[in-house]
Amino acid sequence: MNPSEAVKTTKGIIDLNYALISGKPEEERDWKTWRSLHAPGARLIPIEGESRIARVMSPDEWIASRTPLLRKMSFYEYETDREELQYGRLAQVWSRYIATSEPGGEPIRRGANSIQLWNDGTRWWILSVAWDAVEALNV
Numbered sequence: 028m029n030p031s032e033a034v035k036t037t038k039g040i041i042d043l044n045y046a047l048i049s050g051k052p053e054e055e056r057d058w059k060t061w062r063s064l065h066a067p068g069a070r071l072i073p074i075e076g077e078s079r080i081a082r083v084m085s086p087d088e089w090i091a092s093r094t095p096l097l098r099k100m101s102f103y104e105y106e107t108d109r110e111e112l113q114y115g116r117l118a119q120v121w122s123r124y125i126a127t128s129e130p131g132g133e134p135i136r137r138g139a140n141s142i143q144l145w146n147d148g149t150r151w152w153i154l155s156v157a158w159d160a161v162e163a164l165n166v
Contacts, residue, residue: 030060034150037111037118040064041142044153045124048093049103056097062086066145066152074159081157103127107137116146126160136160 028046033039047061071089072081084092096102103126110121119141126136138160144151 030063034064034152037113037120037144037151038109040144040151040153041106041109041120041122045104045106048097049105050097051101052098056094058090061090064153066154069153070155072155072157074157079159101128103130103132116148118144118146118151120144 028039028043030043033043044061044064047057047064050056065086069086071084071086073084074081076082104124105127107123107125109123112119120143122140122142124138124140125134126138127133128135138158140156140158142156143154145154146152
């Protein structure tokens with residue numbers, strides 16, 4: 028997927044986001060392109076841990092927190108359905124997803140991403156993503 032084409036639509040940028048974090052452990056992720064999807068100051072907010080705390084991270088903090096895991100196991104994430112609202116240059120997308128350990132494999136996790144995007148007049152940017160993995164299967 029061509030990044031300059033993907034950022035022209037909310038669907039394209041979200042699909043590319045999922046594709047860039049997916050792969051086998053020996054496949055180095057294209058973090059430069061992944062970072063370029065996010066607006067300056069973007070925030071990633073997983074709801075995680077035993078206490079289900081919202082942890083606020085920058086894209087670089089997220090990369091540092093997830094890279095060790097992605098180097099140990101195959102991980103693929105796919106959007107299963109979405110709800111989108113747009114007002115002016117702002118979009119809110121509820122993107123439900125599954126994660127698998129192989130392409131087309133059995134889900135190991137299901138969750139929902141609340142994604143806020145902004146269009147600067149030339150392209151879409153991810154402003155923030157908050158998510159909860161509501162089900163963890165085999166993890």
